[in-house]
Amino acid sequence: MARLIGQKLLTLIPVLLAVSLLTYLLLNLLPGDPALLVLGPQSVSAESIAAVRAELGLDRPLPVRYLAWLGDALTGDLGQSYITRQEVTGAILDRLPVTLELMVVSLVLALALAIPLGVFSAYRAGSRFDKAVTGTTFGLLALPNFIFALLLIFFLSVRFDLFPATGWQPLSEGLGENLTSAFLPALALSVTNIAVFTRLLRTDMITTLQEDHVTLARSKGLPTWRILFRHALRPSSFSLLTVAGLQVGTLLSATVIVETIFALPGVGRLLFDAINSRDLLMVQGVVLVLAVSFVLVNFVVDLLYTFLDPRIRSGAARVRA
Amino acid sequence: MSTTAELPVPPATPDPVAPLLEVRDLHTWFDTPRGMVRAVDGVSFTLRRGASIGIVGESGSGKTVLSRSIMNLLPRKAAVPASGEVLFEGRDLRPLSSKQMRSYWGPQMAMVFQDPMTSLNGVVKIGRQITESLRQHLDLSRQDADAEAVRLLTSVGIPAPERRLREYPHQLSGGMRQRVTIAIALACGPKLLMADEPTTALDVTVQAQILDLLARQQAERSMGMVLVTHDLGVVANRTDDIAVMYAGQIVEKASTKALFRTMRHPYTEALMRCIPRVENPSHTRLDAIPGRPPDLAALPSGCRFAPRCRYAQPECLTENPPLFSDEPGHEYRCFFPVGTAAGAEALERNERAGSTAAGTTMDLLTKASA
Amino acid sequence: MSAPDDAAVPVAPTRTGALVGADAERATPSGTAAAELQAGTQTGVTPLTPDPPAGRRKRGKGVVYWFCLGWLALVVLAAITANWLPIPDPNAIDIINKTAPPLSEGHLLGTDGLGRDILSRLAYGARVSLVISVAAVAVGIIVGGTLGMVVGYFRGRLETSVMAVIDVILAFPGLVLLLALVAFVGQSLLAITVVIGFLSIPVYTRVARAATLAVSQREYVLAAGLMGGKTTRILFREIMPNVILPVAAFGLIALGVVIVLEGSLAFLGLSVEAPAATWGSMIAEGKRHLDDAIHIALIPSVVMFLTVLSLNLVGDVLRSRFDVREANL
Amino acid sequence: ACGGSGGDDEEEAGGAATLATDNPEPTGEPQEGGSITVALEGESNGWLPGTSAAAAPGYNVLYSIYDPLIMQTAEGTYEPYLAESIEPNEDFTSWTMKLREGVTFHDGSPLTAEVIAQNLAILKEPTSNVAGALAEVTGATAVDPLTVRYDLAAPNAAFPALLTTTPGMPFSMENYNALGKDGANAEPVGTGPFVFEEWRRDDQLTVTANESYWGSDLGLGPYLDEITFRPIPDEDSRLQSLLSGDVDAFQTLRQSVIRQAQEEAADGGMALHTFLGNNAGNSIFNTLVPPLDDPRVRQALTHAVDQEQLIEVLGGTGISPPQTQFFSEESPYYSEAVAEAYPDYDPEKAEQLLQEYIDDPQRSDGLPVGSPIAIEYNCQPDPSLVELSQAYQAFWSNVGVDVSLNAVDQASHIQNAIGSPATDPPFKGDFTANCWRSGSQNDPYIVLRNEFGPVAKQPLNFTNYTSDVIDEQLQVLATTQDLETRKEAVEKIGLDLAENVPQLWTGATATLIGTRPELQNVSGWELPSGAEGIGTGLFTGGTALWGQTWLADAE
Amino acid sequence: MAGSGTAHLRDRDDIVLTVEDLVVEFPLGRGRKVHAVSGVSFDLAAGETLGLVGESGCGKSTTGKAIMQVPRPTSGSVRLRGRELTGLHGDDLRKTRPQMQMIFQDPISSLNPRRRVRDIVGEGLSIWNRDRDGAARSRVEELLSAVGLDPETAGGRRAHEFSGGQCQRICIARSLVLDPDVLICDEPVSALDVSVQAQILNLLEDMKARYGLTMLFIAHDLAVVKNISDRVAVMYLGKVCEVGPAESLYARPTHPYTNALLAAVPRPDPEAGSTSVPLEGDVPSPVDPPSGCRFRTRCPRAQERCAREEPLVRPVGEDHFVACHFPVHAADAPADAVAGVATMS
Numbered sequence A: 001m002a003r004l005i006g007q008k009l010l011t012l013i014p015v016l017l018a019v020s021l022l023t024y025l026l027l028n029l030l031p032g033d034p035a036l037l038v039l040g041p042q043s044v045s046a047e048s049i050a051a052v053r054a055e056l057g058l059d060r061p062l063p064v065r066y067l068a069w070l071g072d073a074l075t076g077d078l079g080q081s082y083i084t085r086q087e088v089t090g091a092i093l094d095r096l097p098v099t100l101e102l103m104v105v106s107l108v109l110a111l112a113l114a115i116p117l118g119v120f121s122a123y124r125a126g127s128r129f130d131k132a133v134t135g136t137t138f139g140l141l142a143l144p145n146f147i148f149a150l151l152l153i154f155f156l157s158v159r160f161d162l163f164p165a166t167g168w169q170p171l172s173e174g175l176g177e178n179l180t181s182a183f184l185p186a187l188a189l190s191v192t193n194i195a196v197f198t199r200l201l202r203t204d205m206i207t208t209l210q211e212d213h214v215t216l217a218r219s220k221g222l223p224t225w226r227i228l229f230r231h232a233l234r235p236s237s238f239s240l241l242t243v244a245g246l247q248v249g250t251l252l253s254a255t256v257i258v259e260t261i262f263a264l265p266g267v268g269r270l271l272f273d274a275i276n277s278r279d280l281l282m283v284q285g286v287v288l289v290l291a292v293s294f295v296l297v298n299f300v301v302d303l304l305y306t307f308l309d310p311r312i313r314s315g316a317a318r319v320r321a
Numbered sequence B: 001m002s003t004t005a006e007l008p009v010p011p012a013t014p015d016p017v018a019p020l021l022e023v024r025d026l027h028t029w030f031d032t033p034r035g036m037v038r039a040v041d042g043v044s045f046t047l048r049r050g051a052s053i054g055i056v057g058e059s060g061s062g063k064t065v066l067s068r069s070i071m072n073l074l075p076r077k078a079a080v081p082a083s084g085e086v087l088f089e090g091r092d093l094r095p096l097s098s099k100q101m102r103s104y105w106g107p108q109m110a111m112v113f114q115d116p117m118t119s120l121n122g123v124v125k126i127g128r129q130i131t132e133s134l135r136q137h138l139d140l141s142r143q144d145a146d147a148e149a150v151r152l153l154t155s156v157g158i159p160a161p162e163r164r165l166r167e168y169p170h171q172l173s174g175g176m177r178q179r180v181t182i183a184i185a186l187a188c189g190p191k192l193l194m195a196d197e198p199t200t201a202l203d204v205t206v207q208a209q210i211l212d213l214l215a216r217q218q219a220e221r222s223m224g225m226v227l228v229t230h231d232l233g234v235v236a237n238r239t240d241d242i243a244v245m246y247a248g249q250i251v252e253k254a255s256t257k258a259l260f261r262t263m264r265h266p267y268t269e270a271l272m273r274c275i276p277r278v279e280n281p282s283h284t285r286l287d288a289i290p291g292r293p294p295d296l297a298a299l300p301s302g303c304r305f306a307p308r309c310r311y312a313q314p315e316c317l318t319e320n321p322p323l324f325s326d327e328p329g330h331e332y333r334c335f336f337p338v339g340t341a342a343g344a345e346a347l348e349r350n351e352r353a354g355s356t357a358a359g360t361t362m363d364l365l366t367k368a369s370a
Numbered sequence C: 001m002s003a004p005d006d007a008a009v010p011v012a013p014t015r016t017g018a019l020v021g022a023d024a025e026r027a028t029p030s031g032t033a034a035a036e037l038q039a040g041t042q043t044g045v046t047p048l049t050p051d052p053p054a055g056r057r058k059r060g061k062g063v064v065y066w067f068c069l070g071w072l073a074l075v076v077l078a079a080i081t082a083n084w085l086p087i088p089d090p091n092a093i094d095i096i097n098k099t100a101p102p103l104s105e106g107h108l109l110g111t112d113g114l115g116r117d118i119l120s121r122l123a124y125g126a127r128v129s130l131v132i133s134v135a136a137v138a139v140g141i142i143v144g145g146t147l148g149m150v151v152g153y154f155r156g157r158l159e160t161s162v163m164a165v166i167d168v169i170l171a172f173p174g175l176v177l178l179l180a181l182v183a184f185v186g187q188s189l190l191a192i193t194v195v196i197g198f199l200s201i202p203v204y205t206r207v208a209r210a211a212t213l214a215v216s217q218r219e220y221v222l223a224a225g226l227m228g229g230k231t232t233r234i235l236f237r238e239i240m241p242n243v244i245l246p247v248a249a250f251g252l253i254a255l256g257v258v259i260v261l262e263g264s265l266a267f268l269g270l271s272v273e274a275p276a277a278t279w280g281s282m283i284a285e286g287k288r289h290l291d292d293a294i295h296i297a298l299i300p301s302v303v304m305f306l307t308v309l310s311l312n313l314v315g316d317v318l319r320s321r322f323d324v325r326e327a328n329l
Numbered sequence D: 001a002c003g004g005s006g007g008d009d010e011e012e013a014g015g016a017a018t019l020a021t022d023n024p025e026p027t028g029e030p031q032e033g034g035s036i037t038v039a040l041e042g043e044s045n046g047w048l049p050g051t052s053a054a055a056a057p058g059y060n061v062l063y064s065i066y067d068p069l070i071m072q073t074a075e076g077t078y079e080p081y082l083a084e085s086i087e088p089n090e091d092f093t094s095w096t097m098k099l100r101e102g103v104t105f106h107d108g109s110p111l112t113a114e115v116i117a118q119n120l121a122i123l124k125e126p127t128s129n130v131a132g133a134l135a136e137v138t139g140a141t142a143v144d145p146l147t148v149r150y151d152l153a154a155p156n157a158a159f160p161a162l163l164t165t166t167p168g169m170p171f172s173m174e175n176y177n178a179l180g181k182d183g184a185n186a187e188p189v190g191t192g193p194f195v196f197e198e199w200r201r202d203d204q205l206t207v208t209a210n211e212s213y214w215g216s217d218l219g220l221g222p223y224l225d226e227i228t229f230r231p232i233p234d235e236d237s238r239l240q241s242l243l244s245g246d247v248d249a250f251q252t253l254r255q256s257v258i259r260q261a262q263e264e265a266a267d268g269g270m271a272l273h274t275f276l277g278n279n280a281g282n283s284i285f286n287t288l289v290p291p292l293d294d295p296r297v298r299q300a301l302t303h304a305v306d307q308e309q310l311i312e313v314l315g316g317t318g319i320s321p322p323q324t325q326f327f328s329e330e331s332p333y334y335s336e337a338v339a340e341a342y343p344d345y346d347p348e349k350a351e352q353l354l355q356e357y358i359d360d361p362q363r364s365d366g367l368p369v370g371s372p373i374a375i376e377y378n379c380q381p382d383p384s385l386v387e388l389s390q391a392y393q394a395f396w397s398n399v400g401v402d403v404s405l406n407a408v409d410q411a412s413h414i415q416n417a418i419g420s421p422a423t424d425p426p427f428k429g430d431f432t433a434n435c436w437r438s439g440s441q442n443d444p445y446i447v448l449r450n451e452f453g454p455v456a457k458q459p460l461n462f463t464n465y466t467s468d469v470i471d472e473q474l475q476v477l478a479t480t481q482d483l484e485t486r487k488e489a490v491e492k493i494g495l496d497l498a499e500n501v502p503q504l505w506t507g508a509t510a511t512l513i514g515t516r517p518e519l520q521n522v523s524g525w526e527l528p529s530g531a532e533g534i535g536t537g538l539f540t541g542g543t544a545l546w547g548q549t550w551l552a553d554a555e
Numbered sequence E: 001m002a003g004s005g006t007a008h009l010r011d012r013d014d015i016v017l018t019v020e021d022l023v024v025e026f027p028l029g030r031g032r033k034v035h036a037v038s039g040v041s042f043d044l045a046a047g048e049t050l051g052l053v054g055e056s057g058c059g060k061s062t063t064g065k066a067i068m069q070v071p072r073p074t075s076g077s078v079r080l081r082g083r084e085l086t087g088l089h090g091d092d093l094r095k096t097r098p099q100m101q102m103i104f105q106d107p108i109s110s111l112n113p114r115r116r117v118r119d120i121v122g123e124g125l126s127i128w129n130r131d132r133d134g135a136a137r138s139r140v141e142e143l144l145s146a147v148g149l150d151p152e153t154a155g156g157r158r159a160h161e162f163s164g165g166q167c168q169r170i171c172i173a174r175s176l177v178l179d180p181d182v183l184i185c186d187e188p189v190s191a192l193d194v195s196v197q198a199q200i201l202n203l204l205e206d207m208k209a210r211y212g213l214t215m216l217f218i219a220h221d222l223a224v225v226k227n228i229s230d231r232v233a234v235m236y237l238g239k240v241c242e243v244g245p246a247e248s249l250y251a252r253p254t255h256p257y258t259n260a261l262l263a264a265v266p267r268p269d270p271e272a273g274s275t276s277v278p279l280e281g282d283v284p285s286p287v288d289p290p291s292g293c294r295f296r297t298r299c300p301r302a303q304e305r306c307a308r309e310e311p312l313v314r315p316v317g318e319d320h321f322v323a324c325h326f327p328v329h330a331a332d333a334p335a336d337a338v339a340g341v342a343t344m345s
């Protein structure tokens, strides 16, 4: 197993290298000079620009800068932001918990809603319940999350005052506080996923429920819930798992919107602001960290497969194809 | 969890005089966009305690639907609420909800499926698949259930059963998997075992092993067994009775010996003749049955086999033959049974005409298709 | 597809001489025989399919399915004929009459924050939204689909490297790419379409690859090779027709996703440049008026909902018809 | 505005703005205690003067941690705040400032003339973002421990105005030397009413009451125990946060949100502190780029636009009036003559002017006679600005100008406006027409010199417009403090601008701080001298001196 | 059993296909591999049908495909009319395709669901540009009629409109369109019902007679194989155990495995009585096959020698060969009988 993990991790390196190089090129080709933004309109002059560029190291040629950055990045040092003068690593580490928690809570929420919905609408496929679920999920798919987020704020915090409208309570403020502040944004973030996961699970579940082993389980006289959740769910959850892993990438983009509306100090907003202020090193650092997380998450998904499906574990699936 | 709470209707006390299983005029139809598919269309038979019956028929003749109807395992939504009764120890199972059926499934009746790979759950360990019904129905502790599972695996001839309990289905060979499904079916000591083509997915040598195992277990535990297959050869010496199905109906039913001795229905005869035999020399021309079974959604009036039958007479086309019987226990649906004067006469008439009443040329029927 | 079923009552049609001619199996031109052939095939081949709702779903969905198709047709029609429809200029600003509610005089669905006619903007917006989604999906299908197909057929090192590139695209935050590209070439329809299309390539590659993997194992592909068919011929004649449908069915559903995605981009100010109407930008603009004129955001949202719903339902039906599992996206 | 306290409107006339007069007056005596959360539009990249690029929201924080040496009064004059006094020499080339005794920074270090001089050195470093503003200051000398002399390269009668913002906010050198520039930027130490406590970027910044504030005895606060500043970028959720009680005050520059807040305030759930100053939206034209280098085209474009409707688009009708010059009606520098001269809404006139240009064989864009005019209009992708651009586009299209709209992100927008030092002239800018924002409460000399100073030296001259009239009058402004003379000079500049329209006005911008009703004295604060302060119009608006606010019912 | 050797290869002029010492291995990663076919040899004379039987997974299909060079065998030689195929590449190999064709077990998956029957059957002609003056069309029609389908109506349909039996007919028509010399049938009737199976078996016989085919017929059902074959080869776990003329092999199965297979054939005769369970256990994994004789783990006659020494193919009758140290009907023969000495006469 350790060897498998090692091998897999090795293949990730080129992917990460490519991502970082791509970001570097892309950002450096962007029009605009960070020096100008650092200085602000009042103080720009040829000399001051040159001074700032020298201070930021922007006067070195691109490949040199990239390699220097890469070398530092390997030691965990992602440089210092041009604009906010923060250590990029520190800035990201400050924000990462927020975004991670947001994504985890939103995935958990989405799964917690989608699994029972998907399972029961598959079990009662064609019923009124199923139709209602179908309608709702498509509705969620079509609802832009910024509108959904505002509706949530309007109803759940302004009208009924159940959750704070904006802001983040770190875990240090207590778990309850933390979770209440994370709930609305996570919910807003999970709309699409609730729908996608439910649809996906429903389809796979219908297929699984047609399989003989389910009939066999029934013919053993097991209760329905047991058949659904202990027998049918696991073999039906592979595409769900894959998509959940891939959604991590999509979620990151969605966090930009959610973090803006709910005023959360997350990585999405950091990235967005950094792009908008041409904070190249910050963007570069964030992209790298995001890529690493994405790759890691999908790596974990791969491992989960082997957990969920013993056939993959032994590699025996291929011999008796 | 306590299982008793989930058994709202304990099985009625068995009626000692009633046969183990009595199927009376069972119909299972499916309402599909294509039309009403009459998958099982008036099937009746009786199975005594400890006896076995083989149900034989081509693909699509309704064998699986019949066996699942008996088990009450068909999805309720698909099947049209159909007429007929399935009396298990005198009690009709058909009206029971699946909640009520749960007390039958396992301890009273159990099932073995065609493909052991798909009928075992690939992600659940063998042990749990066996013990869960034990724990559900017999309220055994985990240890007791495990011990019982080991005993069961031993009885179906699996070496090193303790180790196997901790393995997954894919780690077993096909034959072993099928033995496991048999062990699962036998777990709660059912009175009735339904085996739906239990060997079709297996190798010839393993097939023989499994069939022997089934026959042995059935005899040892004196269970009733319904053995479904498409191969007459498979059931030839393993069941007491045989019922031949064609297009949703039983066209001939007799004790195994009687059936092979004096087959009455032309379909049974044709089926028998199209099987290649090892005894015959190479390149023996086979008597194939031309044509195909009718569409169950658009059945012809009259005898369902008539278009492919050598004996077909005009009345075969208009009237579906009822069950005839010329010796006790031997029933068939044919106006012109094989081996009778009527049959011989019909055959001769058709041969003279060169074609049957259904319009099929005799040439084709006797010489088999090309 | 939803043939009315009045044969529910078991009345068998009288049929004599069903087997005409020399061979029972021969497909005769007679209508009944043809029907029988078809039906018979199903009994002969179809394994027991106890999908309970399968039969009913199709019939039950009939109305909804047609409604969805109708709605899509309406949207497409409106987009195409927007120029000739008797609706006001979508960009004609009438600030005095801004945020007029639906059913106002001259404005069936009211006006937006600049007093522009919402109905007209919806019709013209359908154009942009459809062009973006159709073109982005087309880019995804053509590039991603081809890639997935080729890779799924040849496997080996090619597959490993292409899938690594796909991983790079997946791991790269799309937002960065989008912002960068917009900064380069501006918010042209083309740029946005290309970026969305590019970002969706991995999905189609995966779908096409999964389908190809399944198809290439089919013996007809082997048979074509054994006939002496060249690789390109096999790819395009044998594999593509079988891969294109699942990919297209997926694309149909993805159309809806792209329409919604465009809305999110509009929120971030990254969609097509103003004043061109898109549904997404209409909703984003309406967000500002949620409290006093909710219809500005609501109407395009509902239109988007209906369209996405229709695309998904139609896609679902088509997909179930081609029997491709949603798995392995 | 409906919920105002009414009363002494008349007496306040001549104050900052009409809207401000409706602002609630503090009731009762100041009370100590309580903490509040203030929602801001955004935050700054840091809090060290010269390094932080603060905008209106950031000044809420800066004025809490730092004290400005000088502060503007409600009348628009400049008076010492942290400084005790400031006096020029005759020709305004040297200013001598006396500091208060006994003022210490939060870290305990004393505020001395030496510190001011060192501060200035840092602020004048080339990488400082106020280096440009301080370019004319050749140096600061500590004459004695509490006296500083600023020497200027050229006369500037309005020099004190410079010291109201970051160039005039003393920061602790001890802290600077200990933490370095970046450290001091993240953990600021000033002399202000509140002590910096903690900053979580993009999340919140907390300050606590300065127990040894020099101004406490002068009635300058602080009353609150703690303030949390939170950046909430989304306009809608910022307002909702106040409504849901998550925050106690919020700030906005968006007219439609102000209107929404007014509706909510009518139910009594909110107190509004609005301010209408010189801050206004406009469009700037690059007068070095054809066809906008021709004044006829600029005039035509101005005639083509109906400001009333633009204000309606922004949701500012009834809140923000039309604008014709750099100074609002309430400003002493407002000129009736300029208002008259500013091109009114007259599409026919616009068409006629355009036609002249189009038919001019010498037309500057070099296109053949008769071919229509095309321009590009750039603006940020903010929803309300997007609507505004579209309105511009509609007006200009009406008179036959082909306008293409570009949405440009904030960073590029500013960069394009500045341009690069490599062009000829330097900082020519990379745009045709931009949506923009101009006008501040600052002294006219500073404002106008920035906007229309010599092109080659002044990157802030985005329009690249200069004229002899302006050069002359700027000279006048630099060398006199006499209000009448200065007004005259400003008027002459205004007339020149109204004729040549290097920028056209979109409408005044009202700003708002909305608070819980219990929060007192948000806009009614005072200077040490007892003079009334400029209220929420501090900096460019939407800014308050939180040190002087208190909670009415604080437990 | 399960031995190697080439003693059964015949030296005749009319040999069309010779397979010698064919080995196919599939890598599993980490140095492990599936020994799917391990040294199989046989030959086919013109007009002859060789039946290949054996349990599932013993390498029958792999053998068939390796002959077709998909995938290329790991080692060994395949000669078609004396021409070595294993060395051919690209176009050279492609040019030999028309001479050899294959029919697969699953008729449905052998037909592209998106194409019309006419195109499927005519595909070979269009690949090889044999469509001169509509020759292709008439050839396709001829073949469709030959396999019992009405070209008029069937030609324009797609595969899903046909039953399994009909699909298999289409496959047969397709394989014959290029006039191949050799036809490899990989379990063409295993997926079909007994009644349809008979139709197809008869059809294959007819086609063979009509087009002068040489056939390799793969199946696991001994009765089916006997019906159609002239000679039969029995395979076990990648090796050949017994080869001989159908009649002699069935009458006197010499190899214990052949014996067991025959005993396992279900006989539609209640009087025949249940045959004793012939074999214990399951087929070992082809990943690490047993040493020596591969059948020894299940063989009732296995001795210690079988684990050590791999039996070679040796004659036990006229044209009848077996690879076993202790053959059934040759118990009297010395176990180490010298190859070439016919003990059964």
Ligand SMILES: Nc1ncnc2c1ncn2[C@@H]1O[C@H](COP(=O)(O)OP(=O)(O)OP(=O)(O)O)[C@@H](O)[C@H]1O
Binding pocket: B030, B031, B032, B037, B038, B039, B057, B058, B059, B060, B061, B062, B063, B064, B065, B066, B078, B230, B296, C042, C043, C046, C047, C048, C049, C050, C051, C052
């Ligand atoms: N749920 C269902 N809905 C509609 N038709 C069905 C359904 N289940 C079975 N059928 C049809 O009923 C008929 C009988 O099917 P069944 O599976 O019982 O045949 P079988 O004899 O078991 O065949 P096989 O040997 O292939 O298993 C077939 O025509 C089948 O298509």
Ligand SMILES: Nc1ncnc2c1ncn2[C@@H]1O[C@H](COP(=O)(O)OP(=O)(O)OP(=O)(O)O)[C@@H](O)[C@H]1O
Binding pocket: A318, A319, A320, A321, E026, E034, E035, E036, E054, E055, E056, E057, E058, E059, E060, E061, E062, E063, E220, E286
């Ligand atoms: N592509 C492959 N990769 C790995 N192993 C393979 C591959 N193809 C076949 N095998 C293995 O090779 C062995 C022989 O397979 P083959 O398909 O030839 O058997 P068969 O005799 O045709 O069986 P069946 O009767 O089931 O068709 C099996 O163990 C199979 O799992």
Ligand SMILES: [Mg+2]
Binding pocket: B063, B064, B065, B196, B197, C048
């Ligand atoms: Mg069946």
Ligand SMILES: [Mg+2]
Binding pocket: E060, E061, E062, E186, E187
């Ligand atoms: Mg095979």
